[in-house]
Amino acid sequence: MDSGLVTSSTSTAGTTGTSTTIKKELDKDAFLQLLVAQLQNQDPTQAQDPNQMVQQMTSFSALEQAQNTNTLLKAMQVQNQTMLQTQAVGLVGKMVEATTSQFDLSSGSSSMKLNLDSQADVKILIKDAKGNTVATLDKGNMTSGSHSVNWDGKDATGKALPDGTYTASVSAKNASGADVTSTLSTKVKVDSVFFNDGAAYIVAGGKQIALSDVTQIYA
Known part of the structure; x- marks a missing residue:
């Protein structure tokens, strides 16, 4: 058969x-x-x-x-x-901290949180919406852990830049010149949420951030 x-x-x-x-x-x-x-x-x-x-x-x-x-x-x-x-x-209307390279400049003031895996010499490059580097924050030697980073909203010549959304990137090197793992996060208010392909995202100040990047929720 x-x-x-x-x-x-x-x-x-x-x-x-x-x-x-x-x-x-x-x-x-x-x-x-x-x-x-x-x-x-x-x-x-x-x-x-x-x-x-x-x-x-x-x-x-x-x-x-x-x-x-x-x-x-x-x-x-x-x-x-x-x-x-x-x-x-349930996050709509709440303040959360999220891992993101984007942050807001408002009235010449902005703040971010930098987390370093180990001690490093740190520089933070600030770029505008067009991708142009407008400022470089030389933070020098920083210990491992979390650090608050503030920016006065001025470019390399000392000129005040307009309010808006900017992007930051970190250059962190140890004493041997090797890269040190770092992350940037910022505190934002959740305006709304949306879902795409089974994943959830929050919208804060026009920025879309994956829910998985939210590290802290404030009451």
Whole structure:
């Protein structure tokens, strides 16, 4: 008996106007039908090997368990996504701290938080919306940990720059000249939240920040 695996098949009877489509995936119902057909069409002089029967039934059990597991995981995914959305909506109107390279300059004042993995010589480059470097903050040698960084909103010539959103990048080197891992964060007020491809984002002052980048929530 030919017991080759059938993956997919589609047939259409143009004269009768009917069509039949066989599933591409072999689910548990199709598995049982295939097993019954195999038993019904076996050669009476060469009965089905009991060992093969056990192997096939074991495969069927594993298939059913895998399908049940997939169903459960999908249900958990939907539940987790709903919980995430509920938590994200609750942030609207609150102050949060988020990891981001963007920060706001308002009335000649701005502040960021710099975190260093180890002691380093630090310089912070400030860029405007067009990507031009407008100022460089030479912070000198700084210890590991968190530090508050303030900027007076003036460019390299001492000219006050207009309020708006700026971008900062950090150059941190240890005594050997190797790069030291650093992150910048800022405190913002959440104006709204939105969701895209299962991920949540907050909107603060026109900036979009992934919810996963929020490191602290203030009451």
